[in-house]
Amino acid sequence: MTDRSPSLRAPRGTHDVLWPQSARWERLVARFATLVERAGYGLTLTPVFEDATVFRRGIGEGSDVVGKEMYEFVDRDGTTLALRPEGTASIVRAFLQHRPVLPFKAWYVTAAFRHERPQAGRYRQHHQVGIEALGPADPELDIEVIGLAQQFFEEVGIRAYRLSLNSMGDQRCRPAYVELLRTIMRARRGELCEEHRDRIEANPLRVLDCKRPQCQAATADLPHMVDHLCGDCRAHFDHVRSGLDDLGIRYVIDHRLVRGFDYYTRTTFEFASHAIEAAQNGIGGGGRYDGLVEAMGGPPTPGVGFGIGIERVLLACDAEKVFELDAAMVDVFVVDLTGGSEARRLAGELRRAGWRVERSFDDRSMKAQLRSADRSGAQLAMIVGPTERDHKVVTVRAMRDGAMGEGGRQETVPRAEVVEFVTEVLTRRG
RNA sequence: GUGGGCGUAGCUCAGCUGGUUAGAGCGCCAGGUUGUGGCCCUGGAGGUCGGGGGUUCAAGUCCCCUCGCUCACCCCA
Structure with missing residues (x-):
């Protein structure tokens, strides 16, 4: 009867979590809180909806999330609001509104909404835990942030994961690199898949992470951002790498790791579970966003953070048969x-x-x-x-x-x- | 947005080429034991066969439409 009921179902792409399943959520969030609070991050609560501008300017008009996946609605007074599609923009908005002392280190747990077709590991409402650290441009902070994510996965028992790392450069070195890509791609326009031909002008970086074989082939020998970093970005990247090495955190450099949000600069990273059979196996990702606060109308303030998908972490746990709970709720x-x-x-x-x-x-x-x-x-x-x-x-x-x-x-x-x-x-x- | 797969009991599923009151296992409830769970036995409740239309003497079974679920593309957690 449940699945046949024509009305009164959870909306497409959303899910109920009943106990005892919900017990894992409680414990997962509790573990995360304990971990990041030991590193000085404090719980930060922001509304699940914001003036749509927060996300438009924060995540970027060019992104898919803003372009076609945002849950937007017009409020009774005419302002356009949007359900939060990810965590960072809200935290930055709150930071700008309250101007806490630097460094500002925040952790959050929240629902995130994106209007896309659901599939394994992808939902219209999913949930993330994450941290954001605003203030220091120090690569040591990147290392701390990545290290915390890695430690979290280790603590819940996830082992079959891969950490990918890349650098996106900054305002000084990226434009030249992007222009270089654009020039090469224009010449190979015909070799790219249809969807990405139009992106050459708007955002050639996005063509890099196209998974279609033809695009992969056409972009295989393209120059890497990492080889075109300016001195400061190069030093930053090297510092992050050696820091991770020092901590014994294994990673692979992924030149195609561009990520879908426009705000990233310098360090970007992503954790993917290879125990998850489904296509959507990214369990966490983040990076540095040194221009974001300024883009949202604040003073130049560097920042770095990550978001971790609770549902996907649980999928990874299921796949690895870890983080299983004893069901007893009664003594x-x-x-x-x-x-x-x-x-x-x-x-x-x-x-x-x-x-x-x-x-x-x-x-x-x-x-x-x-x-x-x-x-x-x-x-x-x-x-x-x-x-x-x-x-x-x-x-x-x-x-x-x-x-x-x-x-x-x-x-x-x-x-x-x-x-x-x-x-x-x-x-x-x- | 685009494409594939699937919708039969709370859950997992049978139901052959259309043919009388639609089944199983698990779960649930009760009894076997007038105060003792788990194992076993017996019985019971529970189904507009996703919905609508059509073909036919006859539709869970065939056709059309529709809704939903699911997987994949795009992209992301």
């Missing part, structure tokens, strides 16, 4: 045969003591309640029937082997000592 299950009031009181006491306690409702049979207890994954069941109630005791039953040591499967415990008893048993188990 103790209260079985009540007196109508429910004993369960209410006992559950309350145990929960206040810090335990995860579930009970059943609707006055079901003992068999049914114990079945629920079993399925809940609880270590212990508290059985309270008329007998226990009258004698002011609780039958504590071990639902899993070893839950109560060698003492047996079941024990009668005075009602007044139940919390203490449970705490002792569960704590002893670790």
